[in-house]
Structure formats: C-alpha cells, structure tokens
Amino acid sequence: LSNFVLNTLVMKKPISGEPVNGKMYFSGSLRDHVCGWLGGMIWCVGLAFSLIASGQAGYAISYGLGQGATMIAVIWGVFIWREFASAPAGTNKLLLTMFISYIVGIVLIIAANQ
Template identity: 55%
Template sequence: TYAMRRPFVGAPVSYREYFRGSLPTHLVGMLGGAVWCLGTAFSYIAAGKAGAAISYALGQGAPMIAAVWGVFIWKEFKGADRRTNTLLAVMFLFFIAGLASIIASGGN
C-alpha cells in the first residue's frame, strides 16, 4: 500500500488501477512470491541441517549473484573509470570475506 501511494518512479496507483492489471502480470507477481517462499523454506531446512550461520551465509549470497550478473553479464559498469572498477573489486572481496567469516564462525 505504501509503495502504491508513494512509488519510487511514476504516479501513485489506486487499488482500482491495481486490480485492472492483466492476469499474466499478477501471475508473475505470484510466481515471485512463490520463489521467495521456497527460498525461505529451504533456508529454514538448511538451518536445521547445517546450522544457522551457514544457512544465513548461503542466503546472503544472493546479492553477490546479482552483482556478478550486473557487472559481468549485463556490463552495467562498462566504460566506468579506474576508481569505480577498483571499488567494485574491493566490494567483491569484502563480500566474499564476510560470507567466509560467517561460515567459519559456525554459529559460535
């Protein structure tokens, strides 16, 4: 409701306009929710088997995958200056080091 009233981009949307959306559009939203639900369920299952720390670290790897796609597949930073590329490399290193630290902690 808040995002409908104060969207990041575009004009505010009413509930009436929302329900005028096509079935395929609503199904894509439901599919996204189902994928999120499945991921959360797998995270809880992994926490019971591998421990909360490892499960959390695996779940937090998703932004890293998104960053890899953005940088290397979609080339979102193509033509960026040297400083930006250095910051991207540092970001990848720190993110991986953080995930490795969480995994190494083993829930201690």
C-alpha cells in the same frame, strides 16, 4: 499485515513516478500476476528449505544461504521485470558491481562458519 500498509503508503507517496491506486493492480495482465506469484512461491520454498536445513548446516551457512534469496529477488527484478531497462548509461556496470559485491559478502559470511 505490514505489507498491505507499506504498499498502500508507497503507492500513494511513491519514491519516484506518479502515485497509483489499488485499481491499477487489477489492470495488470495475467502474465504479470503469474510471474509475481511464481516469484513469491519460489521465495517461500527457499525460505522453507533454509529453515529446515538451518539446524544441520549451522547459523553462518544458513544465514548466508538465506541471504541468497535477496539475489533471487534482484535477478527477477533485473531480468524478468526489466526494472532497469530505461536506466541511464553506466547502470549495468553498477548492477554488475552490486551482484559481485553481494555474492562475495555471502561467501564471506558462509566462510565465517569455518
């Protein structure tokens, strides 16, 4: 429910770019929609496995692996949707730093289980 409310608000008052309406969602290509649906399905399967395994793996490991889902979302955004294709010079270095820092953070959280 909150997703519909928040998406509608951000569409009307975007952080950057022009406001859009709901009709524009349906003007997207089938390929774009299928990529989005596939990403959602992958996310759901990962969450289900995380919930199933959390009882056996422990809280720190489960939380750390669950946060890996965020990295999957970032990978989709950067490489599939090419959200930073027209970003200014130096953005790729920042993205690489973000990837490395986030992964190090996940590893440290998982290591806290020891």
